[in-house]
Amino acid sequence: MNGIITLLTDFGTEDEYVGVMKGVILSVNPAATIVDISHGIDPQNLTQAAFMIQAVLPYFPEGTVHLSVTDPGVGTDRAILALSIGGKILLAPDNGILTLLLKEKSIASIIQVKNSAYFLKPVSPTFHGRDIFAPVSGHLSKGLDISALGPPVSPDTLVRLPLSEPHISDTGELLGTIIAADHFGNLMSDIDLNTLASFCNREYKKLGIRIGASEIIGLSETYANVKPQQPLALIGGTGYLEIAVNCGNARRHFGVGKGAAVRIGK
């Protein structure tokens, strides 16, 4: 392990919750390097958490421990999982936020976290982030093997979110969904470059990308390829189709957000 622990939660940053988790981690491993991914997941939004953790993992070095704590079922009998994936370890509740990662072939093992020897006691039924996730991540970052945390679990038994997937409509359009609007108001879809490439045989210039009542023709390379305040579509930094307004805010420009349909014609 490399001592790096990342935190991805829906806890916000105005309360002391994240700071307290860091205190618990540093009590276990004073040498940990703690990195905030985001604490701005919309409260209890499992879909958003699922997409974000998938986007983050490739950019951290092997030996990193990732915590993903969006957990409306805290204190119930929902399981807590530890995954060994691509040389990293991921801790998350079994509530569907691993749905996208479970498709990957790099999962080495999945454990149900049960061994309370690594928990902070007493365990509050409302704050497992502090009492389970934080101390367990501290121990993992010092080299504890995930097999010490509990029994193995079959991936087939885990909760999965019913995520919509891009597909071809009866009229031959490629249909996708806006997953999130980011800080800039850019609209992030679930259509990845590979799907788009096979849909249009890499003929991107004539694509008609319809969002709300508007249509954008063709893909741009980057934001500034169109004039300020003009809309555009491009492949964003994570490889998905993104709709933006140069130096503007596409969410406000189009008046649509998360869950909106994207319809693509060729």
Add this chain to the structure above:
Amino acid sequence: MNGIITLLTDFGTEDEYVGVMKGVILSVNPAATIVDISHGIDPQNLTQAAFMIQAVLPYFPEGTVHLSVTDPGVGTDRAILALSIGGKILLAPDNGILTLLLKEKSIASIIQVKNSAYFLKPVSPTFHGRDIFAPVSGHLSKGLDISALGPPVSPDTLVRLPLSEPHISDTGELLGTIIAADHFGNLMSDIDLNTLASFCNREYKKLGIRIGASEIIGLSETYANVKPQQPLALIGGTGYLEIAVNCGNARRHFGVGKGAAVRIGK
């Protein structure tokens, strides 16, 4: 000392203020581990700061230096204090934000911070966070004894906030106050588990917990013990009575916030 320094302020995170404090700390102690607790204290809200620093201290290891800088009197003759408490050191202005901690028996000593040898010069009368708190914390984190900072102070002379405390009304109700609404809209009261336990003889099931025009019957163990969007009351992660809505927002649901009354009948 363990090199850990925590920051709790009302400075927000959009300006450079917190980053500049970190630059000053790292200039004094490049090996410091700096942890943000929150910079989202409502501007000049001393009560909120008092509750938050009390909630944080138990979760950090001995040898940590905590800064609590909510300081509307910056640049006046209000004192700056250094407390040795439970093996940790706390720096804060003498404006009442230590009110709850001053009740604790673990305070070893209190010093008035006066020795400008450890300040950044010139000291701006509007930014003691940068010019006094940050460099002093850096020196403390390297092992400086707080007695080097100035003369001892008697706890009796310090500023205290006139905080309301839970009490029994003429009609036999337990009366408390909502201290804060957190990021999820959960309403945090000032009624701790011990107070509630002795009020109802640990008969929690029949309690009538009144907030606004509504009443919740009994305590839940955790949020998901009621259906989504249903209200509940429980003992939160810090040991205080909390009113919540499962997968919802109690502040919006009840239309009340900080300062609202909680009335409990048995």
Add this chain to the structure above:
Amino acid sequence: MNGIITLLTDFGTEDEYVGVMKGVILSVNPAATIVDISHGIDPQNLTQAAFMIQAVLPYFPEGTVHLSVTDPGVGTDRAILALSIGGKILLAPDNGILTLLLKEKSIASIIQVKNSAYFLKPVSPTFHGRDIFAPVSGHLSKGLDISALGPPVSPDTLVRLPLSEPHISDTGELLGTIIAADHFGNLMSDIDLNTLASFCNREYKKLGIRIGASEIIGLSETYANVKPQQPLALIGGTGYLEIAVNCGNARRHFGVGKGAAVRIGK
């Protein structure tokens, strides 16, 4: 180098963008100490970014690497620059956010960052923060000399923002501009103490400081020199004239913000 890397962006903190940059940095230099200055620059606001990076540099130790990524031209042919300035290194796009720093005499050299050996590949045309700024900063923090990044550039060729500067009007007033309102609603002007001192011969008590339809007479030393909710003017922590309301919010009080005029009579 001291291993410290600071981040100043307009990326916000709700998305994973900043966390991903930190993953890339730590992949290159696992021992880096990463400090967030702010990710709350208004989207694409180059002027705000220019003032903030200037305010930050003096407070970090020599050997720090500073990233300033407000970059509406990402993916176009705008250059990326590495400056050696006062013993620190600064990475930023050539879009004007260095305007204020380019006036300083402590610039040792300026390099155009071109050597893709230090980039993450493939380089996304929409996220140079992750693919160029982050890995290059990691290498610099380990001691890479900026001359390895590309050819030297003459300061005369760089983009500069057309920033207004304080000046004396025909009627003998000193005219300045509000650059930003901070988290507290304090209004920060571009009038520095030296300019004000020579305007009024250090006779600060009779100054008439006009903002919106109001006038404040004289300078205060600190916020609490006037009663709560009363307006005041003072020299803020960075040495510029600031207009505030004690325990209040000057932006709301005066109903003005960024870009507003400040007119000073003596």
